[in-house]
Amino acid sequence: MHRGATRLVLLVLGAFVALFALSGVANAADPSVTAVVTDADKTPIPGVAVSVTSADGFSGTGTTDDEGVATVLVPASGKYIVTVDEATVPDGQSIKDGPERTVNVLTGDKKVFFPVGSGDGDGGGDTGGSSITLSRVLQLVVDGIILSLLIALAALGLNLIFGTTGLTNFAHGELLTLGAFTTLVLNAPPIGLNIFIAAPLGVLLSALLWGWGQNQLIWRPLRRRQTGLIAAMIVTIGMAIAIRYTLLLFFGGAPRSYEQFAGQPGVEIGPVFITPKSMVLSTIAVVVLIATVLWLRNSRIGKATRAVSDNPALASASGVNVERVIAVVWILGAGLAAYSGVFLGMTQNVIWTMGQYLLLVLFASVVLGGLGTIGGAIVGAFVVGITVQLSTLIVPTELKTAAALALMILLLLVRPQGLLGRPERVG
Amino acid sequence: MDIAFVLTQAITQAIGVTAIIYLLATMGLNIQFGYTGLLNFGQIAFVAVGSYGIGVFVIYRGWSLWASILVALVLSVILSLILGVPTLRLRADYLAIVTIATGEIMRLATKSLDPLGGSQGISGKMGDDFYALNPFPEQDRFEFGPLNFSRNDLWVVVVGWVVIALLLLLTWALMRSPWGRILKGIREDEDAVRSLGKSTYLRKMQALVLGGLFGTLAGIFWAVAKQSVQPDSFVPDFTFFCYTILILGGAARVLGPVLGAIIFWFLLVFIEQFLILLVQGGTITFLSTTQIGPIRFILVGVGLMLLMIFRPQGILGDRKEIRLDAR
Numbered sequence: 172m173h174r175g176a177t178r179l180v181l182l183v184l185g186a187f188v189a190l191f192a193l194s195g196v197a198n199a200a201d202p203s204v205t206a207v208v209t210d211a212d213k214t215p216i217p218g219v220a221v222s223v224t225s226a227d228g229f230s231g232t233g234t235t236d237d238e239g240v241a242t243v244l245v246p247a248s249g250k251y252i253v254t255v256d257e258a259t260v261p262d263g264q265s266i267k268d269g270p271e272r273t274v275n276v277l278t279g280d281k282k283v284f285f286p287v288g289s290g291d292g293d294g295g296g297d298t299g300g301s302s303i304t305l306s307r308v309l310q311l312v313v314d315g316i317i318l319s320l321l322i323a324l325a326a327l328g329l330n331l332i333f334g335t336t337g338l339t340n341f342a343h344g345e346l347l348t349l350g351a352f353t354t355l356v357l358n359a360p361p362i363g364l365n366i367f368i369a370a371p372l373g374v375l376l377s378a379l380l381w382g383w384g385q386n387q388l389i390w391r392p393l394r395r396r397q398t399g400l401i402a403a404m405i406v407t408i409g410m411a412i413a414i415r416y417t418l419l420l421f422f423g424g425a426p427r428s429y430e431q432f433a434g435q436p437g438v439e440i441g442p443v444f445i446t447p448k449s450m451v452l453s454t455i456a457v458v459v460l461i462a463t464v465l466w467l468r469n470s471r472i473g474k475a476t477r478a479v480s481d482n483p484a485l486a487s488a489s490g491v492n493v494e495r496v497i498a499v500v501w502i503l504g505a506g507l508a509a510y511s512g513v514f515l516g517m518t519q520n521v522i523w524t525m526g527q528y529l530l531l532v533l534f535a536s537v538v539l540g541g542l543g544t545i546g547g548a549i550v551g552a553f554v555v556g557i558t559v560q561l562s563t564l565i566v567p568t569e570l571k572t573a574a575a576l577a578l579m580i581l582l583l584l585v586r587p588q589g590l591l592g593r594p595e596r597v598g
Numbered sequence: 599m600d601i602a603f604v605l606t607q608a609i610t611q612a613i614g615v616t617a618i619i620y621l622l623a624t625m626g627l628n629i630q631f632g633y634t635g636l637l638n639f640g641q642i643a644f645v646a647v648g649s650y651g652i653g654v655f656v657i658y659r660g661w662s663l664w665a666s667i668l669v670a671l672v673l674s675v676i677l678s679l680i681l682g683v684p685t686l687r688l689r690a691d692y693l694a695i696v697t698i699a700t701g702e703i704m705r706l707a708t709k710s711l712d713p714l715g716g717s718q719g720i721s722g723k724m725g726d727d728f729y730a731l732n733p734f735p736e737q738d739r740f741e742f743g744p745l746n747f748s749r750n751d752l753w754v755v756v757v758g759w760v761v762i763a764l765l766l767l768l769t770w771a772l773m774r775s776p777w778g779r780i781l782k783g784i785r786e787d788e789d790a791v792r793s794l795g796k797s798t799y800l801r802k803m804q805a806l807v808l809g810g811l812f813g814t815l816a817g818i819f820w821a822v823a824k825q826s827v828q829p830d831s832f833v834p835d836f837t838f839f840c841y842t843i844l845i846l847g848g849a850a851r852v853l854g855p856v857l858g859a860i861i862f863w864f865l866l867v868f869i870e871q872f873l874i875l876l877v878q879g880g881t882i883t884f885l886s887t888t889q890i891g892p893i894r895f896i897l898v899g900v901g902l903m904l905l906m907i908f909r910p911q912g913i914l915g916d917r918k919e920i921r922l923d924a925r
Contacts, residue, residue: 339691339694339695393907396907398906398907400691401635401637401690402906402907402910402920404637404691404694405841405845405902405906406902406903406906406907408639408838408841408902409838409842409898409899409900409901409902409903409904409906410899410903411899412835412838412895412896412898412899412902413895413896413899413900413903414899415895415899416892416893416895416896416899417892417896419892420889420892420893420896531698531699531702534695534698534699535699538692538695542691542692567710567711569706569709569710570706570707570710572702572706573702573703573706573707576699576700576702576703577703579695579696579699580684580696580699580700583684583685583688583692583696584683584684587684587687587688587692
């Protein structure tokens, strides 16, 4: 088992470093701020006036070009206030979330997005309801696949833990948040490791600290005390609240980003707009998912895991060390969730509520796919991820999560065991 | 600010509007979770139905408060049916996931749909019909020893506690009736109850509806007392606070939620105000007053964990009654 686990860790580490290195774009140009002004369809809006000011008196202006982009060079890294002149936005439209942003410019270019539209959504994104074009559908499918990979990573761990221990872990979202913050601590000053080192180290550390450590400290003793599953479920809720607010206490409520690749410009591939970092992170996610599934299918401990999921008593009687399997599952689950968190943190922001918002989407995926099944987590993740993004074609962006949750409830009506689950009737 | 002020604040909160709102919602959970073993993690959805029922119908439609209360209660029953039909035949954790999801759907929907108030919520004099009945003499403040209430607050608090007393009586009567014994039977051994020829599905649905109505009453009370409905008040954490209250006081006990809510709010406010006192007095220097908000949530989270592990029966409960299992 140990050799297998070590090999897996090395494989993941190798994949991380290699793929990051491949994408490594030198990012050390003069500091600048780039404002990107787009409408609800992500179509760029030209001719919008943008000004950049700082507390020590710097002031610069620019006008967006045909790609909706205005770049203003700034003298040094530091805090800048970026303001869009709403009078120059056509049709009297206004900027979502207000025309002013405060940004922290480090080195190179800092991208600031100004989506035009009404309402004050949960930040960024496009509003639904406007015209449905092929390129928009394609863009949403690609966004959906990226989201699906992110969900699948975390949902797989959630399902493995549920399968082997029966625990419905309401603190699984916090494993994701903890992973992102662990990496942030390694990445931000004073430690200041480059993200290439900080991310794999953060994931590894999270797997051990928050996965193995949590199991040793809380769940193993509770299993010994024969705490009921519902009691344990409520314990996870208390834990989720405690973890979340501890992070708020220590890191504050403002969204943070990693030191590198924070404002990486996107590239256009055919009709689709995608950032290189998303591509790299997605590729790693695919590799990790395939590796995990193969490992569960073929390795000794993987087979033992499936045996425990199937019937813990029988597995134990057949000589499987159930406690060891559970420890491995916690390590794996926390590691997968941590990578998911880093993925989310790199493509969006690191914030104390990031896992909380994803938790229900995770549940929707595992319930859709089948609670406790390995394939189900991945199938469910793709159904949910793509539904969430495509739903913005018809419903407002703020409601996209609701669409996935509604889909889950509807599926429960017709196929309660989920797409790949076994029927199990109780009442 | 001194320790007497801190104590007064804590006592006022422990019997005040917030405690009443949480208590009503928790009494509903007690019927669902405590007596029947149903894991409703979305009590906030029922509370939202109450609050938005009042907000939308009184302010946007101009209906009277009483008609709106009736509509809100009917909507609450419909919500129970929608939640119960797909999940009550499934394992307990499905209801948990579906209810928490429904709570979030409702929060997101009210936040983004303008006919439901949108992100600004609904504000306005939605409680006027109720305050018009206020029998207390016209004066600004009413003082009872160290406590003092405004005329409207006093009326809200008095009516709140009278309603709670009546509902406690109802709960007590129901739970010692044959119907209540079936609910407890479902919690202990659903198969045994079914083998006696009782429809457990129907009974679970009835418990869900009744508990939901209590939650909706909490929401109605909220809208009337605060005269405003904000979408971001209806977060999942509300339900988890209710669980903490329920388990602290003792689940499956008529008076459990009452004791739980009073102690919970007293402790929470006392600790918060006491910390503020220490920070402002310079005794604690490693915290700022803005950090005290998160600390109280951390205390709730850790408290819920410790209670569930070491004393799941809370203050009044019976440990044997809380040995629930999900399968």
